[in-house]
Amino acid sequence: MADLSLTLGCWDYDRVLAIKDGRVKPEGIDLRFLNMVVEETFFRMLRHREFDLSEMSMSSYVVSLTRKEQPFIAIPVFPSRFFRHSSIYVNADAGISKPADLIGKRIGTPEFQMTAPVWIRGILSEHYDVPVDSVTYVTGGEEEPNREEKLKLNLPDNIKIEAIGPGKTLARMLATGEIDALHTARKPSTFDGVNVKRLFPDFVSVEQKYWRDTGIFPIMHVIGIRREVYEQNRWIAMNLYQAFRDAQNICYQGLRETAALKGMLPWFNAHVEEAFDTMGQDFWPYGLEKNRTTLNTFLRYHHEQGLSPRLVTAEEMFAPETLEEFVI
DSSP: OOOEEEEEEEOOOGGGHHHHTTSSOOTTEEEEEEEOOHHHHHHHHHHHOOSSEEEEEHHHHHHHHTSSSOOEEEESOOSOBOOOGGGEEEETTSOOSSGGGGTTOEEEESOTTOHHHHHHHHHHHHHHOOOGGGSEEEESOSSSSOOOOSSOOOOOTTSEEEEOOTTOOHHHHHHHTSSSEEEOSSOOTTOOSSSEEESSTTHHHHHHHHHHHHOOOOBOEEEEEEHHHHHHOTTHHHHHHHHHHHHHHHHHHHHTOOSSOSSSSTTHHHHHHHHHHHHOTTSSOOSSGGGHHHHHHHHHHHHHTTSSSSOOOSGGGBOGGGSSOOOO
C-alpha cells in the first residue's frame, strides 16, 4: 500500500533538516516539505488551511482551541523557542531605562496575539511589575504597512489597543518617537543601538538568569495538523512526532561534533558547550512532561491577557496519542 501523502509547511531549521532532506521519513507517510518563512506559513495555514500540517504560532493555535470550530490539533514538537528579553526595543528619548518606565507608554506590537509579545507581556508583568493593562498597544506592520491580526480577537475592555494609520510602520514610528517601545519577534530595521536601543542591552546574562530562576526556555511554535486529516488517520500523530524527534537527535549529534565546525560561527563549539553546561544535554526538549512548566506558564499568560476566555490545559493542546512516551 502506498504511503499517505501529506504536505508540511515549515522553515528549514537545523532540527528539522533531516526531514527536509529525506534522511528521516515518518513511517507510512510521504511528507512533502515546503520551506517558507514563518509569517507566510502562519498566514496561509490560519487563513486558508493550505497544508496538511505546519509550523504554527503557539498563541494562534491556543486561540483556535477556544473557538467553536477547532480546525487544528498539535503534536508536542516545538520548532521555535526564543528567550524574549532581547526583543523589547525602546526609543532613546522616551525616558525608558528600566522595565517600570514602560508603564503609561505607547508600545508597538505587530499583532497583539503574536506568541513573542504574549511572552514579553507575561514576563514584564510577572517579573518586573509592569501590568499588561498599564500601557497602550499600537498594532500594525513592523516593516511593511497594513498588517492586521490573523485572528479576530475579543479582548477585555481594560486592554487598550490602537491600529496605526495606513502607510505607517512600527519600525519607523519607533525611530521617530511616535511610539515609545516595541515588542516584536524580529529586530526592527531602525535598531542602531543609539536612537533605537534594547531595554536590556546585556540581554544574554538577563536571559540566563531567567532560565536559572524559572527553568523556562520559551516555546514560540508548535506543529499543528489539520484536524480532519488527523481524525481520518490518527496514527500519523505519533509517527510524525517520532520523526521530528529523530531529526532533532541528528541535530544534537551535529552540535556535539568537535572535529569541525558544524555552524559558521567562529566559536560555535564554545556556544554549544555553554548551552549544554547551562541548560543540560536536552536543552530543547519535545514532549509534554518535560515542557509542562513552560506550557502552563504560557497558557496562564494567554488567559490573563484576554486571548483565551478560559484557561486551556496543556493536555488538550496535543493529540492524545503523543502524551505518553514508551520504551522498546
